[in-house]
Amino acid sequence: MKNKILLISLVCVVVLVSGCLDSNQKDDSTKSAIEETQINYRTSFDDYNYQLELKNEDFRLVCIQGCSASDERFNESFSDLSRYVSLLKEVTKTNIVEEYAPFEAHATEDFRCKFASENTLAYANVMRDGNNITRGLMCLKSNEIATDVIVVHELTHLWQLNRFPYNDAPEKLISEGFAGVMSSLSYPSNTNNSFCWEGNSPAVRGSGSSYEDRLYAKGRQLFYELCIDHGFDTDDVPELFNKLDKNPPSNAEEFVLIINEVVGEDTTQTFEKAGVYDIYYTDMGVYWGEYYQ
Numbered sequence: 339m340k341n342k343i344l345l346i347s348l349v350c351v352v353v354l355v356s357g358c359l360d361s362n363q364k365d366d367s368t369k370s371a372i373e374e375t376q377i378n379y380r381t382s383f384d385d386y387n388y389q390l391e392l393k394n395e396d397f398r399l400v401c402i403q404g405c406s407a408s409d410e411r412f413n414e415s416f417s418d419l420s421r422y423v424s425l426l427k428e429v430t431k432t433n434i435v436e437e438y439a440p441f442e443a444h445a446t447e448d449f450r451c452k453f454a455s456e457n458t459l460a461y462a463n464v465m466r467d468g469n470n471i472t473r474g475l476m477c478l479k480s481n482e483i484a485t486d487v488i489v490v491h492e493l494t495h496l497w498q499l500n501r502f503p504y505n506d507a508p509e510k511l512i513s514e515g516f517a518g519v520m521s522s523l524s525y526p527s528n529t530n531n532s533f534c535w536e537g538n539s540p541a542v543r544g545s546g547s548s549y550e551d552r553l554y555a556k557g558r559q560l561f562y563e564l565c566i567d568h569g570f571d572t573d574d575v576p577e578l579f580n581k582l583d584k585n586p587p588s589n590a591e592e593f594v595l596i597i598n599e600v601v602g603e604d605t606t607q608t609f610e611k612a613g614v615y616d617i618y619y620t621d622m623g624v625y626w627g628e629y630y631q
Contacts, residue, residue, distance in 0.1 A: 381440060384468030390445065392416045396423045396433070397476070401445040407480035412445055415480040419443055422490050425523065426497055429531075431576035432583070434474055435500045438464060441474030451477035460488050462495040474499060491521035501582040507553065508590035508614045515557020515612075519565075523572070531572055533565035560612035567608055568601045590614050 383398050390401040390412050399416045401407055407415070427433055434441060442465065444451045450465055458479075465475040474496040478489075494517040502516070503509040519533040528535040536542060540559045564570040577600050587593040594609050609615065 380436075380471060382469065383440075383442065384471075386468055393440075394420060395440065396420075396427075397441045397443055397474075399443045399445060401480070402448045405446060407445045411480050415443075415445055415478060418486065418489055419476070419493075422486065422493055422524065425490065426493055426520075429520070429523065429572055429575050430497060430579045432497075432579050434496045435583075437472060438474035438496065438499050441476060441496055442467065443476035443478060445478055445480035447477075447479065450475065453477070453479065459485075460492045462492040464499065486524040487521045490524045491517045494520040497579075501579065501586055503587050503589050503593055505589060509593075511553050511557040511560065511612065511614060512590055512593055513557070514554045515560045518554060518558035519561040533561055533571050538562040538565075556612050560608065560614070563608050563611070564597065564601075564605060568603060568605050570597065570601050570605075574600050 381395070383393065386400075387403065388400040389403045389405045390399075390407070390409070392399050392413070397419065399412070399419060401412055405412070433439060442450075447453050453461075460476070460478050463475040463477065464472060466472050476492060476496065495513070498504070498513055498516070502513050504513055519538055522528050522533070522535055522538050523531050525535070525537060528537060538558055539562055540555065561570070578596065581596050581599065585596075587596060590609070594606060594614070597605050
């Protein structure tokens with residue numbers, strides 16, 4: 339009798355366990371289906387009537403009706419973007435955050451891309467498309483030649499979305515500086531693909547003539563000196579982005595702490611030298627400490 343009861347109990351346990359496994363499998367299948375739906379939803383671009391359109395898994399390049407870019411130039415722009423998206427993915431070992439992927443690129447000025455200056459050849463932003471999906475946005479002037487350096491610089495800003503702080507002048511100095519040294523990887527003379535490349539040094543780059551130019555120059559010098567003095571180079575970038583994904587910094591001070599973790603030493607003085615702790619915007623431009631640079 340006891341053996342019979344034990345056998346029945348074991349059967350019940352097996353049935354319960356089997357039921358739990360089936361339930362877990364169903365839950366996993368449901369979760370996968372939801373994730374797949376979300377992925378398909380984001381990769382379905384709106385069906386605006388563009389004259390030219392090319393796309394891959396990372397982005398779509400479009401040009402409106404009456405496109406001023408030739409088919410040849412449009413195709414070149416797509417190839418350039420594809421090549422440098424691959425570069426960014428290789429160096430960072432990641433992509434732009436899911437909230438903005440895949441991104442959309444516009445080959446000329448249009449209803450989404452307005453150029454405030456004739457000298458601006460490209461810039462990065464965010465947009466909400468016709469399907470109400472938020473995406474990264476890359477604006478180009480494909481009828482004019484935006485250099486590889488500019489393209490990589492602006493693509494880097496898309497990779498910084500939701501990762502790098504961008505609240506005020508200190509954060510902008512960091513953001514622009516990192517984009518600057520990343521863009522240096524597109525120079526053929528940077529054969530070691532290094533932030534320590536002499537072309538990033540202030541002796542070569544100069545300091546710029548305007549407040550904004552000097553902010554960009556100071557930022558680039560910052561990451562050049564982080565490489566020279568602390569060894570922060572391209573091989574550290576994957577770890578940096580991994581930490582930024584886990585705990586995005588809200589300000590420059592928190593970003594410095596993450597850099598310290600990556601290189602294993604205190605880099606505070608290098609950031610101080612760049613003016614990160616006493617730089618801010620005024621009506622007159624960028625202000626460092628007690629005097630205007």
